[in-house]
Amino acid sequence: MTGIVKRAAMIGALAAALLGFAGSARAQAPADSPTLKAVKGRGQLVCGVDTGIPGYAYQDAGGTWQGLDVAWCRAIADAVLGAPDKVKFIGTTSKERFSVLKSGEIDVLIRDSEYSFIRNTQLGLDEPAVNFYTGQTFMVRKSLNVAHLPELNGATICVLTGTTLETNIADYNRAHNIKINTLLFERPEEAFAAADAGRCDGYTDDGGSVAAARSTMKRPGDWMFLPETIGGLEPLGAFTRQGDEAWTRLVKWVHFAMLEAEILGITRADAMDRAKDPKDPDLRRFFGLDGDFGKLLGVDNQWALRIARDIGNYGEVYEATFGGSGLGLPRGMNNLFDHGGLQALPTWH
Amino acid sequence: MSSRPSRRARAGQWLLLAAVAGCAWYLAHTAAANLRRHDMGFGFGFLLDHANFDIPFRLIAWHDGDTYLRALLLCVLNTLLVSALAIVAATAGGLLVGIMRLSRNWLVRHIALVFVELVRNTPQLVQIIFWYVAVLQTLPGPRQSFVLPLGALLNVRGLYLPVLRAGDFTGALAALAAVALAAALLLRRRLGARGLIAPALLAAACLASAAGLQRPALRGFNVAGGVQVPPELVALWAGLSLYAAAFIAEIVRAAILAVERGQREAAASLGLRPAQVLRRVVLPQALRVMVPPLTSQYLNIIKSSSLGAAVAYPELFQIFAGTVLNQSGREVETIVILMAIFLAISLLTSAGMNWYNRRVALVGH
Amino acid sequence: MSGGSVAMRLKPPRERRAGTAAWAASWLRANLFDTWTNTLLTLLVVAAAALILPPLWRWGVAHATLSGTTRAACRGGGACWTFIRVRLPLFFYGHYPAAARWRVDLSFVLLAVFAAPVLRTRTRRRGLAVLLLVTLFPALAAVLLAGGVFGLMPVETNAWGGLMLDVVIAFVTVAGSLPLGVLLALGRRSHLPVVRALAIGFIELWRGVPLLTVLFMSAVMVPLFLPQGVSLDRLVRALVALILFNAAYMAEVVRGGLQGVPPGQQEAAFSLGLGWWRMQALVVLPQALRIAVPAIVNTVVDLFKDTTLVSIVGLADLLGVVSQALKDPAWLGFPTEGYVFAAAMFFVCCFAMSAYGRRIERQLAAGR
Incomplete structure (x- = not known):
């Protein structure tokens, strides 16, 4: 496991550097973005999220959207429009998600979707920032007495169709000369039910989704995660349309603002107090007292303050969704870089 | 119609055509512009690309490095398989329930009625998911399989049937039996039932020559050996067949009622038993009325097989509109292919049924 | 997915005798x-x-x-x-805000009020009633459901769900596809070769493909055909697809009705000097549609059942919300209850409609 984390850490740092600097190097003129203009004109952000999976995005019993991806959507709305509830959430299926984004129906897609070369190049999409690092994880019944992935040779695994998961399994089978069978499902509801009923020996998805799946099993305690992940590091994050760099930049820096808030130790509870005439230059920049960081993104300078006050820092959001108050998934790779994780960001000056 | 269309109307139709063509051109133009804007091309070359995924249930071999085109072939075969199975079962079931609907027995008649009403008035998708989730997924796991006669196994993973292990002459004998059966069918006017003797003997010899039964057995995680009938196939098949059977039952019933009463009475007065009257007099005549509505039911079965996507049956829609679309990112092409194939299957089926319709009509007169 | 014929009713021979017991024994x-x-x-x-x-x-x-x-x-x-009980509101209204649910209820009451005169067998001004049902009622219902005017809180269509969404979809689809189907049926019987070819092409194209691919096309492909910056609500897109698809089936049903109108009617109308459009509107169509009512009802029942397919393209109709509710960690393990409930809801609606269709058919048969 440590080997993977180390390798992943390197890739992640590299990715963050590339994403951060390659994007900002081109950022000369302040925002002139068709998407940003459209969002402001509409007075509402249209955010594509999952149709419903605990952890990332789901509607609670009262019909309110919750989750890690949802928090990012709300933060963008908060930055641009000054209110975290000016978002229209569109639940998208894995099949249609990129088409819906490309057509302009949604402004940004934050739907536990993996960053990949093909999606960046062939599908014409930008990949602003990663809000969840994971790897394709396998969940099996403890009663199978399987401890490692290669032992699943001959087993059948439930998978959602229209994902990178199928390809990863095909690659893994070929590399290890084994045969893990797959059963392809259209919707998570049926896939979860089939796994629970014993139609498959296990379920696979990214680590966060598997944790969500386990929470819907009849006896979650009967299930365990295998230590190996396949398909390398799976960075999940937001997607935007190519050709609107200013918008992509804004989406990216909204995520970075939530990370910066955690680094600076700003929480929802104390954001307003700490914004009262701080001395620390980092805090002054964050709260928009020095510099014109908001203007450069095409929003006002209090954008980051609002995010910290209304949404909270990244750590708080993680805790409420995947962490102890949510699905109980350890922070792991999603720790800040100085805690051995991959969540890193460029400096602000 | 007695009136010939006026000159103005005849000129108007070209205007309509121009308008339709204009709309089509505009849409194509917009689509092309949108595709260009997203740096996406249009073309079917991707079909020859390497498809890197597994198809869980298939009739012909599938290897690493096979193309999307071969994936397409596999899916079409899966779609045709479940459609063919459902058409056979729905016809048989519909015939049975249709006859039950006309039974002189009050109970039988009303049970058939309840079945027809229940099935026809609930959504097919709900039925298919019900069979899959609420019925088939309550079966026990592989280690607690039900053992059926001949060593067949039934569990949540499906029905595992034993298969014959071929002996030295099995293949040749099976081919001979098939040829003899075809000959018997072709010459049935001259030979009658006697023609079936040779194929039956050959089939028996074929069975005798087999080296034995390969029984399914639990090995590792799954049952190995034999033929697996996956629950996805069974659920989709059951959903398609029962639904269509209810509609076919009504078609059968209406067709039987349409056969003149005099025909039945005449046949009965000749001393035929009721079953004989039904089989030899009523059904052949009813068949002629039945063929056109039956065709539309068969087409419905084929089209509804796309609902297999809801229960993980790897048919055309699920694999092509799902995995292939997502891996290749080619929305327009995959949907065009999907629609073209369904259209082709539909048109071929109706052409075949029309041919059959003409034939029964000719034989009847 | 179109229906079979509405069957004739079979009357078992029945003889009543004096005395219930004796009658029962002989009946048995x-x-x-x-x-x-x-x-x-x-x-x-x-x-x-x-x-x-x-x-x-x-x-x-x-x-x-x-x-x-x-x-x-x-x-x-x-x-x-x-x-089921604790989730009834979810199953009926989807995620429609609780404070605004009275608007859905009111819309349904209005639907009943507007539909009653149309469905009654003896109505004097049926034409007017139909017109109100397809113009005034949808306008009122749209205002009530979507809100945003007259101080009503706006409710996005992606909050619509449950059985209410099925009914909305079915109603809009029928109201849209029937007129289109009439035009297509007339086109298919036209003597103008181009019109006929276009109508046949349209009808056979839609009837040859599964509804699921059509819905999927509306979700994935339609946006590509819209100019940049124009986007359609996904419910609207699904509705457009359903209307086009069902228009083809309606066209065939109406064509059946048109074939049932005696040719003498057209000749008489023509000799009176009526133009083609007026002849169709005043003489032919009223008769054809009356003949076609039972078949139209069948098509509506099929259509209502098929609204469940929108759950596969991500809309939260009754089947969609039931499936979602099934994976709620607090309520695992009741798939049978959930699906039986969904089936029962559809059965009640569809059976009522089928029964109505059969009644009309009997009346038509008696009137002939």
């Missing part, structure tokens, strides 16, 4: 035990029923639970209808 003899085979069949059916019905009764009624608010209440061993 005539209907259940008249021959050896029938007696055998009767016994078989009774045996099968004795095997199946009691466990079904125990599961669904005797040992079932309806009370309580958590799954802990369900320990009778039978069905857990509590699961």
